[in-house]
Amino acid sequence: MEVFTNREECARFLASAKAPGKTVGFVPTMGALHEGHLSLIGKARAENEIVAVSIYVNPTQFNNPADLEKYPRTPEADLEKLRRAGCDVVFAPTDDQMYPDGKKTLNLDLNGLDKEMEGKSRPGHFEGVITIVDALFRTIRPDNAYFGEKDFQQLAIIRYMAARLHPDIRIHGCPIFRQTDGLAMSSRNARLNPRQRQAAPLIYRTLKQAKALWGTQPIGEIIKFAVQNINADTELEVEYLVVADGQTMKPVASDDRIDPSKDYYAFAVVCAADVRLIDNIKLNR
Ligand code: AMP
Numbered sequence: 001m002e003v004f005t006n007r008e009e010c011a012r013f014l015a016s017a018k019a020p021g022k023t024v025g026f027v028p029t030m031g032a033l034h035e036g037h038l039s040l041i042g043k044a045r046a047e048n049e050i051v052a053v054s055i056y057v058n059p060t061q062f063n064n065p066a067d068l069e070k071y072p073r074t075p076e077a078d079l080e081k082l083r084r085a086g087c088d089v090v091f092a093p094t095d096d097q098m099y100p101d102g103k104k105t106l107n108l109d110l111n112g113l114d115k116e117m118e119g120k121s122r123p124g125h126f127e128g129v130i131t132i133v134d135a136l137f138r139t140i141r142p143d144n145a146y147f148g149e150k151d152f153q154q155l156a157i158i159r160y161m162a163a164r165l166h167p168d169i170r171i172h173g174c175p176i177f178r179q180t181d182g183l184a185m186s187s188r189n190a191r192l193n194p195r196q197r198q199a200a201p202l203i204y205r206t207l208k209q210a211k212a213l214w215g216t217q218p219i220g221e222i223i224k225f226a227v228q229n230i231n232a233d234t235e236l237e238v239e240y241l242v243v244a245d246g247q248t249m250k251p252v253a254s255d256d257r258i259d260p261s262k263d264y265y266a267f268a269v270v271c272a273a274d275v276r277l278i279d280n281i282k283l284n285r
Contacts (some may be wrong), residue, residue, distance in 0.1 A: 001088060013089065014050070014141065022050050026052045028136050032187035033077070036177035041082070051089070054140070060128030113249050184278070188275050199235035204281075208219070210225070214284055261283065
């Protein structure tokens with residue numbers, strides 16, 4: 001396994017490694033790797049000759065400096081997991097490699113995909129995400145790139161960005177990998193105290209109940225039930241819980257017409273003190 005911190009060296013190595021017609025599968029991460037990340041890496045391993053993983057905690061996608069500072073970092077353990085997962089190339093750059101001209105971000109119209117949910121809650125977040133993913137794509141030049149459906153809105157935005165700026169890269173969405181109690185795996189779970197950790201599976205349990213209610217009650221009532229159910233646990237507080245069109249990311253209200261040909265999702269962010277937990281479920285199939 002080759003580990004690079006320098007952008008040009010990494011790009012040069014990959015360009016020559018893939019020259020004989022090999023495909024590169026790429027998984028961008030912020031490290032503190034868990035089985036969710038490893039499921040993406042496993043898919044990349046199965047579908048490509050060369051697997052590249054980046055580890056970079058991207059400052060421009062954090063709108064809250066405390067969240068950036070407290071983000072878990074486990075570089076040694078990450079490298080060990082990547083070695084065992086059969087990763088070929090690790091790119092773990094420093095800030096000055098990724099932002100040599102200061103923290104300038106990419107300005108791309110995202111057709112409204114960035115306006116709701118995470119876009120509203122975290123101003124500037126998606127601008128930071130597309131900036132870094134574009135820069136990583138230009139360094140790694142993958143054939144295939146793998147992203148988790150846990151960050152569903154991010155996946156939609158990256159598909160949109162890649163179609164415009166990197167049409168040769170195939171974007172793959174991968175299902176949410178969960179703990180056995182249903183909690184979506186996340187690097188941030190490491191920051192939960194035992195009481196919060198015990199409470200957190202209520203998020204997915206409630207999303208499943210909301211799915212069971214789909215079509216039996218107005219959307220507003222389903223949302224009200226889900227929010228109350230989660231907030232009834234004193235460890236948890238819903239930041240937002242929205243039913244939205246899985247294509248446009250536009251929230252759906254009770255009196256909107258439901259189009260059976262579309263996919264509708266419940267998207268939730270729930271805080272356990274200052275730890276933000278994100279999850280979603282497809283409601284109508
Ligand atoms: P992160 O390190 O949190 O930026 O995540 C890196 C990639 O892994 C993103 O595409 C995430 O959506 C994906 N990911 C994180 N957690 C999970 C999970 N539990 N299941 C599937 N994909 C995940």
